[in-house]
Amino acid sequence: MKTNPEVLKIAIVGAGHVGATSAYALLLSGLAAEIVLVDVNRTKAEGEAMDLNHAVPFSHPTRIQAGDLADCKDAAITVIAAGTNQQPGESRLDLAKHNASIFREIIPQVARHAADGILLIATNPVDVLTYASWKLSGFSPNRVIGSGTILDTARFRYLLGQHFGIESRSVHAYIIGEHGDSEVPVWSLANIAGMRLREFCQHEGIAYDRHAMQAIFRQTRAASDEIIRRKGATFYAVATGVVRIVEAILRDENTLLTVSCLASHYGISEVCVSLPTKLNRNGAAHILQLPLSEQELSGLVKSAESVKAAIGALNLDVRHEAAA
Ligand code: NAD
Numbered sequence: 001m002k003t004n005p006e007v008l009k010i011a012i013v014g015a016g017h018v019g020a021t022s023a024y025a026l027l028l029s030g031l032a033a034e035i036v037l038v039d040v041n042r043t044k045a046e047g048e049a050m051d052l053n054h055a056v057p058f059s060h061p062t063r064i065q066a067g068d069l070a071d072c073k074d075a076a077i078t079v080i081a082a083g084t085n086q087q088p089g090e091s092r093l094d095l096a097k098h099n100a101s102i103f104r105e106i107i108p109q110v111a112r113h114a115a116d117g118i119l120l121i122a123t124n125p126v127d128v129l130t131y132a133s134w135k136l137s138g139f140s141p142n143r144v145i146g147s148g149t150i151l152d153t154a155r156f157r158y159l160l161g162q163h164f165g166i167e168s169r170s171v172h173a174y175i176i177g178e179h180g181d182s183e184v185p186v187w188s189l190a191n192i193a194g195m196r197l198r199e200f201c202q203h204e205g206i207a208y209d210r211h212a213m214q215a216i217f218r219q220t221r222a223a224s225d226e227i228i229r230r231k232g233a234t235f236y237a238v239a240t241g242v243v244r245i246v247e248a249i250l251r252d253e254n255t256l257l258t259v260s261c262l263a264s265h266y267g268i269s270e271v272c273v274s275l276p277t278k279l280n281r282n283g284a285a286h287i288l289q290l291p292l293s294e295q296e297l298s299g300l301v302k303s304a305e306s307v308k309a310a311i312g313a314l315n316l317d318v319r320h321e322a323a324a
Contacts, residue, residue: 008033010246011075011114013106014082015039015066018122020048021239022079023064027052029243030060031250036067036075039082069109075117077246078110080133083123085233092180093313096128100314103132111137118249118283121146121260122242126179127307128314130260130272135316141262142283148260148274149175150241152183156220163212164200166192174258175220176290177273177303184299185217189290248279255279256288265289266297268304271311 010032012019016039023035035052039045045066052064065071072078083099086092103123110119119137121130121144130146137144152175154168161168173190177183192200201208219226227234248255258274261284265275278286292300 007074008250009036009075010034011036011038011067011072011078011110013038013069013072013078013080013110014123015041015045015048016081017233017235018238018242019079019081020052021235022081022122022242023048023052024055025239025243026246027055027059027062027064029247030062031243031247032062034063034065036065036071038067038069038071042066042068069106070113072110072117073113075114077118077120077249078114079120079122079242079246080106080110080129081122081242082106083129085124085228092125093310096125096310096314099123099125099129100132100316103129103136107133107136111139118143118145120242120245122238124179125307125310127260127272127274128310131262131270131307131311132314132316134262134272142285144262144272145245145277145279145284146260146272146274147179147238147241147245148272149177149179149183149258150245150274151238152179152220152223153258154237154241155223156185156216159216159219160190160197163216164192164197174276174290176258176275176296177300178307179260179274181221182299182303182306183221184296184303185220186290186292186296187213188293188296245279249281249283252281253279254285259284261287263287263304266292266300268301271304271308273300273304273307 012023015037037045037049049064049066083102086095119133123129126146134144156175157168157171160171174186175183190197198208256276259277260272260274276288277284
């Protein structure tokens with residue numbers, strides 16, 4: 001992956017709520033020398049690029065332009081946020097089929113123009129489309145990453161932090177599996193300052209409220225729906241998460257984040273789901289196998305099966321010879 005800061009280019013395909021907000025967060029981060037925005041609605045991409053360019057004098061020297069898929073050339077990372085959200089009455093499978101048809105058009109072209117880069121998928125259903133992107137790109141699995149449950153994990157930590165009166169970055173807890181209904185909270189390993197939550201409560205002299213914990217997970221899982229009901233879309237948190245993934249890769253951090261990758265753990269295979277994954281300049285360099293409880297393990301396996309069923313319905317029979 002090209003990481004020379006002089007030429008460091010990030011491409012974003014899909015300049016809607018998620019793509020444009022990711023570009024904005026990326027600009028404010030100062031991580032990229034160049035940001036390219038690609039959208040089937042070229043006028044929208046141009047408008048976003050103009051608006052963002054006018055923020056440059058307040059932020060970081062960054063070249064921002066609208067382009068087409070050929071302008072993803074040599075991008076270190078290409079973020080894919082093109083496609084639609086689930087429409088009222090539309091099943092998740094219909095959404096998967098619709099967005100997969102967009103990916104069939106986009107991914108092979110991005111893979112050709114940015115052959116050494118990393119693909120970072122945000123479009124939903126993100127696990128299914130991360131797998132589709134791996135198939136369609138011919139890239140090695142470490143270079144195809146979905147934002148996965150990074151957002152769910154952030155929501156979970158935020159809500160636990162609110163409950164315990166501890167800043168969310170000091171709460172260590174993961175949501176794994178599918179980014180969606182079958183996601184799994186890893187209660188058995190959730191901790192504050194190294195203490196499991198029950199132990200933390202004991203030491204702090206507060207009651208461990210099992211019902212409150214269950215409500216926190218329900219709120220985590222329902223957060224997207226609740227936000228969409230109020231403002232029509234979610235984008236700030238996911239865009240910040242996307243830039244956090246980009247940062248971990250570009251800065252070769254070895255940071256652990258719950259991103260979606262091709263998993264071959266716990267007997268799971270041929271599917272992308274989220275597990276804590278070490279991110280560095282090679283992309284998803286290593287996936288951790290957590291010592292899960294029996295219940296968490298069976299939840300994860302079920303979650304992977306449900307993603308796999310959706311993948312199966314897409315008939316993705318492409319596999320490139322030259323997988324790098
Ligand atoms: P949006 O409608 O605002 O933007 C989507 C953009 O994709 C539009 O500008 C559209 O013109 C563009 N597009 C469509 N087809 C294209 C093509 N072939 N090439 C290039 N651009 C194309 O939607 P949004 O709110 O930004 O959401 C985008 C996706 O991100 C949705 O699938 C949504 O569900 C998903 N999302 C994911 C997460 C997550 O945690 N992974 C969170 C929020 C939203």
